[in-house]
Amino acid sequence: MDKRPQKIRGMFGRISKRYDLMNRLISLGLDTMWRRFLIKMAQLPDSGAVLDAGAGTGDIAIEIKKRNPVLKVIAADLTYEMITVGKKRKAGDEIEWCQADALKLPFPDARFDAVTSGFLARNVPDMALMFREQLRVLKPGGRLVCLDTSPVPDNIFKPFVLLYYRLLIPLVGSLISGERDAYRYLPESTIKFIMPDELVMILEGAGLTDVKYRKFMFGNIAVHWGKRPCN
Template sequence: MFARIAGRYDTMNRLMTFGQDIRWRRFVIKQANLPENGRLLDIATGTGDIAHEGLKQVPGLQAIGGDFTIEMMLAGKQYPDRAPIKWVVSDTLALPFPDNYFDAVTSGFLMRNVIDVPGACREQMRVTKPGGRIVVLESSPPKDNLLKPFIRFHLNTVIPTLGKLVSGDSAAYQYLP
């Protein structure tokens, strides 16, 4: 699915979140509490938005973006104004890195797509240094309140319609919580 929408993934994120995804990624990096010259692994990096945000915020950071969808990483390499990150083909259930290697491990919208969430968490903990942080950006179903019908309409109707118009693939956007 992600291979099909890679070229329009970032555009869709900006549209369907009204640009809030940029603010969320900045917050993820702040919460990661990375030291200067530290190491960041952004797993399920996609086009590398979180890893690139880390490079903007933390001097000397070594940022690695891992994903098993090569097309997403190739789309991320197309941005000429971004600092380079190291791209690594990897699966969150079998990370190709040594134990206790990263100061922080981040992910954005990964857990909803993982078949073994406890396994993914164990693997991320394995590669994170003692005292390091794992920061997960994820969405959840709307709470039962006055806004729920509007949020549901946005999730179930607006986003798939945008997906069809922007990426040509509405199905890729119909599973969101």
């Protein structure tokens, strides 16, 4: 699949205005629960700074800021249009926004107490590099938490999930956003993504320790977390 930054940026730019609505619909409203679990696993400090990479319109970043107003929260995303939508959201002006490539973050080493991302990993051309960058800007002892989709597991729900991904999502996406191609890419990128255990190996290869994950929605969603070693 074509995951060049200019391709991804253009696609998300076109769907930015309806992105939040489509997320609620596609996930049947469960995405808010997954994000709350991600934030819980981040073990946020009482003060300091947090980076939400691939922040989109700021779902995770805004929720973090609501939970801890003292924290400095930076939302970084490749797509200007997504940032523009995020800034207009309630509490969107209480976080800092930065247009940035997840493969080359514009932050100094050991800048953040925690780094989060939601639905980012499967949209970059080099996951290992992305996680190394996140680890670089993470303070020793800090947590990195990643939420993303997982390939459809082999169970009794698989035929129905595949039907949902390949037929219903593109149809609804076309009706609501007018972008059928974008909503063909999103389910296909899920189907062709790596399994949770493989993602554990990539995270460990990037340098994270104590890597664990939890699956949701019959195994179609996974939240991974780990920490940067203190030495």
